[in-house]
Amino acid sequence: MKQCKDCQRTIPITEFHLRKSNRDGRNTICRECFRTKYRRSDPIRVFRNLYNDQLQSSIKRGHPAPSYSLEQFLTWLDAQPELPTLWSNWVKSKFDKNQKPSVDRKDCNKPYSLSNIQLMTWQKNQLKGADEAKLGKRFDNQRAVTAYRLDGSFYQTFVSIEEAARHVNGRPFGIRSVAEGKPLKSGKGNIYLPRTYKNFLWKWA
Numbered sequence: 001m002k003q004c005k006d007c008q009r010t011i012p013i014t015e016f017h018l019r020k021s022n023r024d025g026r027n028t029i030c031r032e033c034f035r036t037k038y039r040r041s042d043p044i045r046v047f048r049n050l051y052n053d054q055l056q057s058s059i060k061r062g063h064p065a066p067s068y069s070l071e072q073f074l075t076w077l078d079a080q081p082e083l084p085t086l087w088s089n090w091v092k093s094k095f096d097k098n099q100k101p102s103v104d105r106k107d108c109n110k111p112y113s114l115s116n117i118q119l120m121t122w123q124k125n126q127l128k129g130a131d132e133a134k135l136g137k138r139f140d141n142q143r144a145v146t147a148y149r150l151d152g153s154f155y156q157t158f159v160s161i162e163e164a165a166r167h168v169n170g171r172p173f174g175i176r177s178v179a180e181g182k183p184l185k186s187g188k189g190n191i192y193l194p195r196t197y198k199n200f201l202w203k204w205a
Helices: 031-040 043-061 070-078 083-092 122-134 161-167 172-180
Strands: 016-018 026-030 101-105 117-121 145-148 154-158 201-204
Touching: 016 031, 026 031, 043 070, 043 101, 083 101, 083 117, 101 122, 117 122, 145 161, 154 161, 161 172, 172 201
Parallel strands: none
Antiparallel strands: 016 026, 101 117, 145 154, 145 201
């Protein structure tokens, strides 16, 4: 057992990160306090990660990188009147992911630019994206995809993953994950690489 320097709780030593320089080989604050102090409660760190997410999202969609730098993004954030309320609500929720400040593209088919972004919670951003997909407003789901049977033989090419998902009574996410070779996490927390979805092999056409 070990007492956390921040929250003063006495908890199992396994709840502390490894740190060889300390006498007991563990950090002085517990994992929970570490997450709060160094990953969530620091606005600059949070928004820098948010900017990096935009870079990765742009690459995934085949869009150019955001038209603004990290410094310009932070300046834009500082000018948003709703940011203090969003941040305060997120902290009060004990850093509930659904309440986390998030940046949404007003036009989901255009790249990130200061005139095309707005602030909202992560949950509202996800719901907006789902609604846009259902209404057929998202063109990034319009990429053609081909289904192959498990023996490798050709089955059918679809004009979009939305059409393919409807055909197999599935979800676009599952088809995209296979087509892109995207690692997923199972219910048990294990990372695996999906090879098929709905008994088909999927590749971009």
